[in-house]
Structures are given as structure tokens and as C-alpha cells.
Amino acid sequence: MDALSSAQNKLLPEMSELLKKRYQILQAINQEQPVGRRTLSEHSGMTERDIRKETDLLRKQQLIEMKTAGMVITKQGEEVLNSLKSFMHKLTGIADLADCLKQQLGILDVVLVPLDSDKAISVKNQIGKEAARLLEQHFAAQPNVAVTGGSTMAAIAKELKGEKTYPALRFIAARGGLGEDVLHQANTIASAFAGKTGGSFKTLYLPDHLSEEAYTMMMKEPLIREMMDLYEQTDLVVHGIGNAQEMAVRRQSTAEEVEKITEGGAVSEAFGYYFDAEGNVVYRIRSAGIQLEQVQKAPAIIAVAGGRSKAMAILSYFKNAPKHTVLVTDEGAAREILELTENLGGN
Structure with missing residues (x-):
């Protein structure tokens, strides 16, 4: 982990954990789309309650869309995943x-x-x-x-x-x-x-x-x-x-x-x-x-x-x-x- 990521992790460890969780959910949606909350819960290992809370936020941020067949990632969501990949590897x-x-x-x-x-x-x-x-x-x-x-x-x-x-x-x-x-x-x-x-x-x-x-x-x-x-x-x-x-x-x-x-x-x-x-x-x-x-x-x-x-x-x-x-x-x-x-x- 580089110095900046290490310092951030020490100052705001809860932010790092939240970022990891949302990144994982976004990544799972990208992999399994279109996907429902229950299936996403099974694939990510998180509770349905957590999935519902976090996916509502991701939708508001226009990173995912809710469709009849299930959740799908947006172009903006894909860009966020690609931009964060290197950083997440350092952070984690x-x-x-x-x-x-x-x-x-x-x-x-x-x-x-x-x-x-x-x-x-x-x-x-x-x-x-x-x-x-x-x-x-x-x-x-x-x-x-x-x-x-x-x-x-x-x-x-x-x-x-x-x-x-x-x-x-x-x-x-x-x-x-x-x-x-x-x-x-x-x-x-x-x-x-x-x-x-x-x-x-x-x-x-x-x-x-x-x-x-x-x-x-x-x-x-x-x-x-x-x-x-x-x-x-x-x-x-x-x-x-x-x-x-x-x-x-x-x-x-x-x-x-x-x-x-x-x-x-x-x-x-x-x-x-x-x-x-x-x-x-x-x-x-x-x-x-x-x-x-x-x-x-x-x-x-x-x-x-x-x-x-x-x-x-x-x-x-x-x-x-x-x-x-x-x-x-x-x-x-x-x-x-x-x-x-x-x-x-x-x-």
C-alpha cells in the first residue's frame, strides 16, 4: 500500500471499508448483469438488506440502472470501475x-x-x-x-x-x-x-x-x-x-x-x-x-x-x-x- 492510501486508511478506516463494499457490489453487477438483489446477495456474500441500501445509492449516483430483468451497470459505472481498479489494489x-x-x-x-x-x-x-x-x-x-x-x-x-x-x-x-x-x-x-x-x-x-x-x-x-x-x-x-x-x-x-x-x-x-x-x-x-x-x-x-x-x-x-x-x-x-x-x- 502506498503512503497516501496508508494514511487515508489510518485516518478514515470506515471510509476504506465502505469504498471496498461499494466497489465489490458494482463489480458484481458488472459481472452478473442483469441481476436481481437476491442473486447479487448470493454472489457477493452480503445480506439482501446491505445490497438494497447500497444499490439504491449506486442508482442515485447513476452508476447502475434498475431494469425489469434486473440491475445493470451504466457507462459511467464502468468508467468508475476502471478508474478505481489500480487504486483499489493499492488500498486493499x-x-x-x-x-x-x-x-x-x-x-x-x-x-x-x-x-x-x-x-x-x-x-x-x-x-x-x-x-x-x-x-x-x-x-x-x-x-x-x-x-x-x-x-x-x-x-x-x-x-x-x-x-x-x-x-x-x-x-x-x-x-x-x-x-x-x-x-x-x-x-x-x-x-x-x-x-x-x-x-x-x-x-x-x-x-x-x-x-x-x-x-x-x-x-x-x-x-x-x-x-x-x-x-x-x-x-x-x-x-x-x-x-x-x-x-x-x-x-x-x-x-x-x-x-x-x-x-x-x-x-x-x-x-x-x-x-x-x-x-x-x-x-x-x-x-x-x-x-x-x-x-x-x-x-x-x-x-x-x-x-x-x-x-x-x-x-x-x-x-x-x-x-x-x-x-x-x-x-x-x-x-x-x-x-x-x-x-x-x-x-
């Missing part, structure tokens, strides 16, 4: 926190959004928006993009602008299906990215989890060999980071596999690899998707994960993750990671 200490996390993880950069996505859905959407803006900066120079699945990746697809077309872009599904909601599978995400940008996409219509016999057989198939060749040509990888136990359940892992994952002390998962607290691979599934060595060779990598509950998984993965990765996360995860590293003696 987000800029300093991002720098601390970047140094702790030893990676290329950290993009941080305020608050905790575990507590407010709008924060996950904001993570998606920041990741989308970052991703768009790579489109011209790095056209071959491998993408994984998950709800956070779906949030990125939603936030891509789609104002320009990039016919040279090719989005490659980095995983097969997990048996989860089809909207969150890598195939669907790759298709959504392509639809927003005017690019093409390549899908991997295989179960993410294969037996040894099936894996050996499928790796001989021309279509699978083509996908593996595409992974070798990947310019940019965009991926999530999962909690090990949650991913084991999503993959419908066998009791034997769960036992290996648990006994190995796995706390994180990415690309079908399970990592312990020190970042060591303790188990990996047989998959025709992108392999860790192919990820490491990609010139650019964007990892996206948020929420205090993901802190241990993020910390675990980045123990040995590619150092040229950019992480997009939230304040909740960042503060928990730094607390964990402090408790562990900074290791």
Missing part, C-alpha cells in the same frame, strides 16, 4: 500481496483479484475475466492453445470478448472427459473458446481415465497420435489446479487408486498427475491427454485457480511447476498460501 494491499506471492512461488507473474471465490461466486467470475484479458494478449503470437476443463475455465470462456476474430487460433482439448458436467469438460471449453474468437478447435473424445490395455491400444490410433503431435506444438497452455481428493472423486477412481493417492499424501492434481505437499508426483493416471513434459515445453503457461480451499493445492503444484507460468488467483488463496508458507518456515 492486493498489489503488494501479488508481488509477495510471485516471489514465494518463484514464477513469472501473479494476477490477483480481491476477496475469496469460496465466499462469493462473483470473485470466480472476476478471475475468469482477468484470465481472459491475459489470454487475449497471447492470441496474435501464440495461436496453438491447449485448454483443460473445470468451472474456472468455463468462466474464462464466458469472459472472452469475441470482438475480434483470430482464424489462426487453434484450441486443443488437453484432457478427455471426466464424466462430469459436459459444460465443464475440456472439449466443451475448447469449443467455447473457438466460438468466441473465430478460431478452430480439436477435441479428444476419450475417457480421461483408461486401463493399461485400452491406453496401449488407443495410443496407436491415428487420431490420438495426431492429438499428441498437436500437444508437442502447443504455444500456450491454460489450465486449472485441482484438490487431489476432489479430482479422484470426479474421475470415479477405484478404491485402489484412491488408496495410492491418499497414502502418497497427494494434495493437488493437474493434467492427470497427483502431487504431494512437496510437489512430487505420487500418482498419475493413464491418459491420452497432454503430458507434463509437453506442458513444461510450452512457451507460455497460464494457471487459473482461486479460493482459500485451493491454497494447499496451488502451493503443492508450484513447488516444481514451470517457472514461466503466470498464476491468476484471488486474495483468499494468496493470503492462505502465505500463511501456510510462514507456518512451514517459508519452505
Whole structure:
């Protein structure tokens, strides 16, 4: 926090808290519009009473409008959000926190959004928006993009602008299906990215989890060999980071596999690899998707994960993750990671 913001915070701490609250509400309306008060309350983690009071003020200031379908942000409201973004990051200490996390993880950069996505859905959407803006900066120079699945990746697809077309872009599904909601599978995400940008996409219509016999057989198939060749040509990888136990359940892992994952002390998962607290691979599934060595060779990598509950998984993965990765996360995860590293003696 700079000297001016620090002095203001000490002299009028209640003003800072009020500013944070109204900024969060305005940001949530911008993300979810048109949106009603009840939905906004759920997405922001505030009471409906607070929402009603603050949105009435925002309306009087002509920052939002009340429409039949719900509240929407005005052009003036958008300008206020953009003007305050840098200041709010300094006021809340987000800029300093991002720098601390970047140094702790030893990676290329950290993009941080305020608050905790575990507590407010709008924060996950904001993570998606920041990741989308970052991703768009790579489109011209790095056209071959491998993408994984998950709800956070779906949030990125939603936030891509789609104002320009990039016919040279090719989005490659980095995983097969997990048996989860089809909207969150890598195939669907790759298709959504392509639809927003005017690019093409390549899908991997295989179960993410294969037996040894099936894996050996499928790796001989021309279509699978083509996908593996595409992974070798990947310019940019965009991926999530999962909690090990949650991913084991999503993959419908066998009791034997769960036992290996648990006994190995796995706390994180990415690309079908399970990592312990020190970042060591303790188990990996047989998959025709992108392999860790192919990820490491990609010139650019964007990892996206948020929420205090993901802190241990993020910390675990980045123990040995590619150092040229950019992480997009939230304040909740960042503060928990730094607390964990402090408790562990900074290791």
C-alpha cells in the first residue's frame, strides 16, 4: 500500500471499508448483469438488506440502472470501475500481496483479484475475466492453445470478448472427459473458446481415465497420435489446479487408486498427475491427454485457480511447476498460501 492510501486508511478506516463494499457490489453487477438483489446477495456474500441500501445509492449516483430483468451497470459505472481498479489494489494491499506471492512461488507473474471465490461466486467470475484479458494478449503470437476443463475455465470462456476474430487460433482439448458436467469438460471449453474468437478447435473424445490395455491400444490410433503431435506444438497452455481428493472423486477412481493417492499424501492434481505437499508426483493416471513434459515445453503457461480451499493445492503444484507460468488467483488463496508458507518456515 502506498503512503497516501496508508494514511487515508489510518485516518478514515470506515471510509476504506465502505469504498471496498461499494466497489465489490458494482463489480458484481458488472459481472452478473442483469441481476436481481437476491442473486447479487448470493454472489457477493452480503445480506439482501446491505445490497438494497447500497444499490439504491449506486442508482442515485447513476452508476447502475434498475431494469425489469434486473440491475445493470451504466457507462459511467464502468468508467468508475476502471478508474478505481489500480487504486483499489493499492488500498486493499492486493498489489503488494501479488508481488509477495510471485516471489514465494518463484514464477513469472501473479494476477490477483480481491476477496475469496469460496465466499462469493462473483470473485470466480472476476478471475475468469482477468484470465481472459491475459489470454487475449497471447492470441496474435501464440495461436496453438491447449485448454483443460473445470468451472474456472468455463468462466474464462464466458469472459472472452469475441470482438475480434483470430482464424489462426487453434484450441486443443488437453484432457478427455471426466464424466462430469459436459459444460465443464475440456472439449466443451475448447469449443467455447473457438466460438468466441473465430478460431478452430480439436477435441479428444476419450475417457480421461483408461486401463493399461485400452491406453496401449488407443495410443496407436491415428487420431490420438495426431492429438499428441498437436500437444508437442502447443504455444500456450491454460489450465486449472485441482484438490487431489476432489479430482479422484470426479474421475470415479477405484478404491485402489484412491488408496495410492491418499497414502502418497497427494494434495493437488493437474493434467492427470497427483502431487504431494512437496510437489512430487505420487500418482498419475493413464491418459491420452497432454503430458507434463509437453506442458513444461510450452512457451507460455497460464494457471487459473482461486479460493482459500485451493491454497494447499496451488502451493503443492508450484513447488516444481514451470517457472514461466503466470498464476491468476484471488486474495483468499494468496493470503492462505502465505500463511501456510510462514507456518512451514517459508519452505
